[in-house]
Amino acid sequence: MQELVLIQPGRTIEINTARGIAQSRLQREFESRLEECGPLAFRVAQGVLRNAADAEEVAQDALLRAYQKFDRLQDRTRFRSWLVRITFRLALDRWRSTKRRERRETEWAAPDLSQGSLSTEQLVASNAFREQLEKALEELPEKFRLVLILAAIHGYTLEEVASMLAVPLGTVKSRLFLGRKALAEKLR
Numbered sequence: 001m002q003e004l005v006l007i008q009p010g011r012t013i014e015i016n017t018a019r020g021i022a023q024s025r026l027q028r029e030f031e032s033r034l035e036e037c038g039p040l041a042f043r044v045a046q047g048v049l050r051n052a053a054d055a056e057e058v059a060q061d062a063l064l065r066a067y068q069k070f071d072r073l074q075d076r077t078r079f080r081s082w083l084v085r086i087t088f089r090l091a092l093d094r095w096r097s098t099k100r101r102e103r104r105e106t107e108w109a110a111p112d113l114s115q116g117s118l119s120t121e122q123l124v125a126s127n128a129f130r131e132q133l134e135k136a137l138e139e140l141p142e143k144f145r146l147v148l149i150l151a152a153i154h155g156y157t158l159e160e161v162a163s164m165l166a167v168p169l170g171t172v173k174s175r176l177f178l179g180r181k182a183l184a185e186k187l188r
Contacts, residue, residue, distance in 0.1 A: 030070045033079045038063065040080065041087045048091035058094055062087040100155035136186035144179030151176055 041062045045055035066083050073082060137145055150161045151172070158176070162169045 026071055029076065030067060033076070034063065034066075037080045037083050041083055044084055044087040045091040048088065048095055054094060054098075055091070058091045059087060062090050065090075097155060097157070097160075104153060104155050132187065136183055139186060140179060140182055144175055144182060147172055147175040148179040148183065152180070 041059040042055055045058040045062070046052065049055050049058065062083065065086055066079075073079065137148065140148070146165065147161060150156045150164065151158060156164070158169060158172050162172045165172065
């Protein structure tokens with residue numbers, strides 16, 4: 001059965017047709033605004049990240065989010081500033097994530113030198129622990145190991161890990177908890 005909606009007295013159209021017309025009007029409006037503001041997303045991301053490849057990814061993500069939420073934008077004349085805010089925030093998130101990941105990788109790869117120079121015994125113990133840790137990680141089930149490596153070592157947020165692995169956020173949280181618990185038991 002088709003649903004009908006009254007547009008004017010004596011004239012009706014199908015709801016799906018009305019939605020389709022509104023949707024195509026929205027899409028045309030988005031495309032016209034995108035033509036004038038699209039390159040701006042890349043320039044904003046490039047300014048924050050200083051890396052063309054990352055800036056391109058962030059710009060594409062920002063444009064996708066803007067497209068998905070365009071119908072919720074009340075004042076369409078503010079599209080340009082809205083797109084800049086979306087892009088800037090995504091670029092800043094990417095930059096912070098990259099910095100966290102770099103810091104963790106540096107800490108993971110290098111022994112702790114903050115206490116002055118390490119003795120040979122301390123260096124050997126540090127290397128032995130790192131080898132033991134890597135061995136314990138390899139012994140974990142893949143689902144735990146993958147979440148631990150992505151979240152704890154590479155610094156991805158739990159939401160990012162959930163989207164990468166295409167599993168619910170609660171599953172990522174439980175796998176991280178169980179993985180840490182299993183890793184601690186193996187390191188004892």
